[in-house]
Amino acid sequence: MKVLGLESSCDETGIAIYEVETGVIQQRLYSQIECHREYGGVVPELASRDHVVKAAPMIIDLLQQNGGVHSLDGIVYTRGPGLMGALMVGACIARALAWALDKPVLGVHHMEGHLLAPMLSEDKPEFPFVALLVSGGHTMLVDVEAVGEYKILGESLDDAVGEAFDKTAKLLGLPYPGGPELAQLASTVSATDLVFPRPMVDRPGLDFSFSGLKTFALNTMHKLTPLSDQNRAEIAFAFEQAVVDTLQIKCQRALKQTGYRRLVVAGGVGANRTLRKRLQQMSAKLQTRVYFPALEYCTDNGAMIAYAGGLRMAAGQRDENVTDVLPRWSLETLQRLN
């Protein structure tokens, strides 16, 4: 079974072709970061406008290089969660393509795409595992028993971790999206006297809260004003350490709670080097294993959607060609794949 996958839930246009039997995957990715930079954040209407311009040339190019449109057995796309208008573009192209070809179509859960992205690596985790999903839109710990069998163990009560990175970076005067720039700035120092709180670690449970850290960063800046370059770097460092510590403590707690031996890290923040290093150290100590998707599959992408959708479609799942997008959609409502 060969499927075309479309991802357009936020500010990345991702297109991929996945062949279920061979595991061969090809993808094209376009990031809209430049388009949103001067606004200091993703503007939903502009994101939608860009998807409708960028998706078709990528689809045409990918199909030309991979056997043409008639070699497809099905079309899958991100049905949610995400930005309504942005999702709609991918959904309409996918559904219309399926209609024109008389091929099956299936809407995929964006977060399931992220959860299963590590399966695209050579070294795949076995089920069950704990997944830490960390991106600009989400922060959650998920108990993954099997494909489609998900239980949310904890999630952010306010800002997503990537959002906290971006907002703090903005306070530091770093250009949008800021998160990776903040991490870069943090890497220029190796110690500081500044101590940031580790939110919610002294409470039981696996929920997160990151908006307080951003406020703490702001207050620290006010205290130190005028800020030297060294001050900025130390604030970035202290902030990143606080985030990474918090995530690691909760991951450890989730592994203990579930009794699982495997941790999978997915989402854009999964590319953060300090986080990767810290979780690897933790795993060595606990004698568990940690899996990261390849960097190209950390951010939003079409490959993870083609993969998750391809698995489900190969197992016989289909949507009627009348369904709508689901800007809000809980992972826990998904059907288990047997």
Added chain:
Amino acid sequence: MKKLNILAIETSTEACSVAVLTHRGLLFSEFELTPRQHTQFLPRMMDAVLVQAGLFKKDLSHIAYASGPGAFTGVRIAASTAQGISIGLDIPLVAISTLAILAQHCYHIHHTERVMAALDARMGEAYVGNYQLNNTSGLLELDGEETLVRLNQLRLPEHYFLAGSGFMACREAGCLVAPENIVDADLLPHASALVQLAEHAIKQGKTLTADQIQINYIRNKVAEKKKVASL
């Protein structure tokens, strides 16, 4: 060359309509008021017009869509659906202005040779275009430009019929000074007019490929640029 069988999709307003014009000149259409549910109705409506016309999908030669102005998401529903069909069937697209469709439909319904078409653009504004009959083609053509106008600055040209939701907005804002018999504020664009305009455009060679998609939002300022925070 394929025989001319055009499928047309219009979803720029609260209405959703689909039409097909066959190479024999037969026209079939479906029209529904489906606010915020266009995507649920479209595939069914496309199937329905093809069945009525006795056509298979592979018989289609062109896919036409209303390319705005209108509701942003609505306009993109037609455009991206047209892209998917274009790629799937390997056929060209035809983009037609929603205001032109509204004006042409007004001509069909009210036999008005001059139409000022206006769609409610919210925020006290309307998308406006003046259209006049071209006697050779039998179609209404744009006179001047399509623009975004503040409702209280709308200039009504003489001897024009007024069509579309823009005049409803004007009426509600208390700035419509026109006799009732030259206004149809409830008139909505219809794919039957779109498909006829598309046929003419195709004969003039005005077709696109899926990667050349054209949308005319008219309103292009949709967000404020922010100053970078500094401390």
